[in-house]
Amino acid sequence: MSRELRMSVTLDRILKFEASLAVARTGIPDDVDPILWEAQIAGMESMLESLRREYEELPPAQP
Structure with missing residues:
Protein backbone atom coordinates (compact mmCIF):
# COMPACT_ATOMS: atom_id res chain seq x y z
CA MET A 1 0.00 0.00 0.00
CA SER A 2 1.40 3.41 -0.88
CA ARG A 3 2.26 5.91 1.84
CA GLU A 4 -0.36 8.32 0.57
CA LEU A 5 -3.07 5.65 0.69
CA ARG A 6 -2.00 4.57 4.19
CA MET A 7 -2.15 8.18 5.33
CA SER A 8 -5.58 8.66 3.81
CA VAL A 9 -7.00 5.45 5.29
CA THR A 10 -5.52 6.12 8.73
CA THR A 26 -22.86 12.59 25.22
CA GLY A 27 -24.33 10.07 27.65
CA ILE A 28 -24.71 6.50 28.75
CA PRO A 29 -27.58 4.59 27.13
CA ASP A 30 -30.24 3.48 29.61
CA ASP A 31 -29.71 -0.19 28.81
CA VAL A 32 -25.92 -0.18 29.37
CA ASP A 33 -24.07 -0.59 32.65
CA PRO A 34 -22.11 2.63 33.32
CA ILE A 35 -18.95 0.70 34.17
CA LEU A 36 -19.10 -1.18 30.87
CA TRP A 37 -19.78 2.08 29.01
CA GLU A 38 -16.72 3.72 30.56
CA ALA A 39 -14.63 0.67 29.63
CA GLN A 40 -15.88 0.94 26.05
CA ILE A 41 -14.99 4.65 25.94
CA ALA A 42 -11.51 3.87 27.33
CA GLY A 43 -11.01 1.24 24.64
CA MET A 44 -12.05 3.66 21.93
CA GLU A 45 -9.69 6.32 23.31
CA SER A 46 -6.85 3.80 23.31
CA MET A 47 -7.54 2.82 19.70
CA LEU A 48 -7.72 6.48 18.69
CA GLU A 49 -4.35 7.14 20.30
CA SER A 50 -2.87 4.13 18.48
CA LEU A 51 -4.19 5.42 15.17
CA ARG A 52 -2.75 8.87 15.83
CA ARG A 53 0.66 7.34 16.63
CA GLU A 54 0.48 5.20 13.50
CA TYR A 55 -0.29 8.29 11.42
CA GLU A 56 2.59 10.25 12.94
CA GLU A 57 5.03 7.37 12.46
CA LEU A 58 4.37 6.81 8.77
CA PRO A 59 7.63 7.03 6.86
CA PRO A 60 8.38 10.29 5.08
CA ALA A 61 7.43 10.67 1.44
CA GLN A 62 9.99 9.52 -1.07
CA PRO A 63 11.37 12.26 -3.35
Missing part, protein backbone atom coordinates in the same frame (compact mmCIF):
# COMPACT_ATOMS: atom_id res chain seq x y z
CA LEU A 11 -6.74 9.72 8.76
CA ASP A 12 -10.23 8.55 7.77
CA ARG A 13 -10.23 6.08 10.68
CA ILE A 14 -9.04 8.80 13.07
CA LEU A 15 -11.86 11.10 12.02
CA LYS A 16 -14.45 8.33 12.38
CA PHE A 17 -13.18 7.40 15.86
CA GLU A 18 -13.24 11.05 16.93
CA ALA A 19 -16.83 11.39 15.75
CA SER A 20 -17.86 8.15 17.45
CA LEU A 21 -16.22 9.20 20.70
CA ALA A 22 -17.95 12.57 20.59
CA VAL A 23 -21.31 10.82 20.31
CA ALA A 24 -20.44 8.22 22.96
CA ARG A 25 -19.45 10.92 25.42
Whole structure:
Protein backbone atom coordinates (compact mmCIF):
# COMPACT_ATOMS: atom_id res chain seq x y z
CA MET A 1 0.00 0.00 0.00
CA SER A 2 1.40 3.41 -0.88
CA ARG A 3 2.26 5.91 1.84
CA GLU A 4 -0.36 8.32 0.57
CA LEU A 5 -3.07 5.65 0.69
CA ARG A 6 -2.00 4.57 4.19
CA MET A 7 -2.15 8.18 5.33
CA SER A 8 -5.58 8.66 3.81
CA VAL A 9 -7.00 5.45 5.29
CA THR A 10 -5.52 6.12 8.73
CA LEU A 11 -6.74 9.72 8.76
CA ASP A 12 -10.23 8.55 7.77
CA ARG A 13 -10.23 6.08 10.68
CA ILE A 14 -9.04 8.80 13.07
CA LEU A 15 -11.86 11.10 12.02
CA LYS A 16 -14.45 8.33 12.38
CA PHE A 17 -13.18 7.40 15.86
CA GLU A 18 -13.24 11.05 16.93
CA ALA A 19 -16.83 11.39 15.75
CA SER A 20 -17.86 8.15 17.45
CA LEU A 21 -16.22 9.20 20.70
CA ALA A 22 -17.95 12.57 20.59
CA VAL A 23 -21.31 10.82 20.31
CA ALA A 24 -20.44 8.22 22.96
CA ARG A 25 -19.45 10.92 25.42
CA THR A 26 -22.86 12.59 25.22
CA GLY A 27 -24.33 10.07 27.65
CA ILE A 28 -24.71 6.50 28.75
CA PRO A 29 -27.58 4.59 27.13
CA ASP A 30 -30.24 3.48 29.61
CA ASP A 31 -29.71 -0.19 28.81
CA VAL A 32 -25.92 -0.18 29.37
CA ASP A 33 -24.07 -0.59 32.65
CA PRO A 34 -22.11 2.63 33.32
CA ILE A 35 -18.95 0.70 34.17
CA LEU A 36 -19.10 -1.18 30.87
CA TRP A 37 -19.78 2.08 29.01
CA GLU A 38 -16.72 3.72 30.56
CA ALA A 39 -14.63 0.67 29.63
CA GLN A 40 -15.88 0.94 26.05
CA ILE A 41 -14.99 4.65 25.94
CA ALA A 42 -11.51 3.87 27.33
CA GLY A 43 -11.01 1.24 24.64
CA MET A 44 -12.05 3.66 21.93
CA GLU A 45 -9.69 6.32 23.31
CA SER A 46 -6.85 3.80 23.31
CA MET A 47 -7.54 2.82 19.70
CA LEU A 48 -7.72 6.48 18.69
CA GLU A 49 -4.35 7.14 20.30
CA SER A 50 -2.87 4.13 18.48
CA LEU A 51 -4.19 5.42 15.17
CA ARG A 52 -2.75 8.87 15.83
CA ARG A 53 0.66 7.34 16.63
CA GLU A 54 0.48 5.20 13.50
CA TYR A 55 -0.29 8.29 11.42
CA GLU A 56 2.59 10.25 12.94
CA GLU A 57 5.03 7.37 12.46
CA LEU A 58 4.37 6.81 8.77
CA PRO A 59 7.63 7.03 6.86
CA PRO A 60 8.38 10.29 5.08
CA ALA A 61 7.43 10.67 1.44
CA GLN A 62 9.99 9.52 -1.07
CA PRO A 63 11.37 12.26 -3.35
